[in-house]
Amino acid sequence: MMILATVLILMPVIVKSTTNGSGTACIPLVRVPRNTVFLAPVTSELKINCSITLHGCHRNPRVSWCKIYGHNCNPLNYSDNIRTEWKNLTEHEGMAFLVFSDISMEDTGLYRCKEGDMSISHAMNVTVTSVADLNTQLNNWYFLYISSGILGLVFIVIIVSFLYAIRHQGRKSTRKHMANKNQCMETQKGLPPALCLNSDVLTSVLYRA
Template sequence: MIILATILILMCVIVSDTTNGSEMNCYPVIRVPRNTVFLAPVMSVLKINCTITLPGCHRNPRVSWCKTYGNDCKALNYTNHIRTEWKSITEHEWMAFFIFLNISMEDTGFYRCKEGDTTIGHAINVTVTDNGEDKVSHNQSNTIHDLNTPPNDGLQWLWYVLYICSGIVLLVFTIMIVSFLYIIRRQGRKSTRKDMANKNQYMETEKNDLLLPPNLCLNSDVLTSVVYRV
C-alpha cells in the first residue's frame, strides 16, 4: 500500500509539473487593430470580433469581454440581447465574437476582448446611431470583414465600366497607329519600286541610243556622220 501511494503521488507531481510547464510556455496574443470603430443603427444586429493566438498553449481560449468605464474595464453581464461565440481558424488561432442582437443607445462605448486574466486587446469603439440607417460599418483598419457590412456595389460596377472603356479606347488607338504606319510603309515601297523602274527604263533607253549597228563600218567619215546624226 505504501508503494502504491508513493507511485500515485509521483504521478500527480509529474502531471502537475507538465501542466505548469505548458502554461509557462503559453503566451496568449490578442490582435485588434488600433482605432477600430463600428457604427450601427439602433435596434440592429452588430457583431464585433478579435483574433486570439495561443502559441505554445495546449488548450482552447478562455475568452471574455468587458466594457470600459474610465480607467476600468468591467466584465459584462450577459443578457438576452447579447451573446458570445468563437470559431477556430488554425490549430493555435481563434476568432472571438461579441454579438449585439438588438443594440440600443446604451450599448455605445468601448469594448475590449480578454484572454484569461492578464491578456487584453485594444479598445473597440461601438457607436450606436438613431438616424434610421440600415448599414453597419467600421473603419478599414480592421482586417476582418464583418458580415454586417455590405459591399459598395454602386462604386464597384462603375470602376469596372471605366476599366473596360479605357481598355477599348487603348485597343482602338493602337490599331489606328499600327494601320497608319503600315500604310505609310507600303506607299514608300511602291514609290521606291516605281522610281527604280523608271530609272532602269531610262538607263536602258540611253544604252540603246549609244549602241552602234553591227554592220556599220568603222571609218572616220561614217563615224563622224553617225556621231553628228546623234
C-alpha cells in the first residue's frame, strides 16, 4: 500500500519532466538552404542566420555555432567581435544569428549552426573580401552595365534608322508617282485621267494613235 501511494505521488512529476524535457516529443529542426553564401568586405559587420523550429519542445533553444576545419566542426570562441543573437518569430520558432561585428580575412570559412546535440544545419560559406577586391568587383559590374547600355542604344538606333529608311522610301515613291501624274495631266489634257496613272499604258495609247 505504501509503494502504491508513492508511485501515485511521483507520477505527475515524471509526466511533467518528460513533457518539458528533451524526450521523444521534442523535435528540433534547423533550416539553412544548401550552398548558402555570405559575402562581406573586411572590417564590416556581417550577420549569418539559421531558422530553428522546436516542435513539441517546452524549453528555450540551445543553439551553438561551429566552424569547419577539415572533417571537424570546431565550436567557436565568442568575443567582442563574434557574438550570437536570437529572435523569436512564433511561440516555437525563431531565428539564430552569428554576428561578426568587425569581420576579418581570418573569418573566411564554412560555418554550421546546431540545436542541441543532434540537429545541425548545412554549411554556410562566409567569404571576406579586401577593399581592393570589392572595388574590382564594382568596376566589373559598372563596365558590364555601361557595355549593356551602349549595345542597347546601338540596337535602338539601327531599328529607328531602318524604319526611317522604309518610311522615306515610301514617301519618295509617292512623290514620284504624283509628279508623273501631274506632268501627264499637263501635257496630255485630252486623255482620260485614268490613263495618266500608268506611263506604260500612256505610251501604248500614244503609239496606237
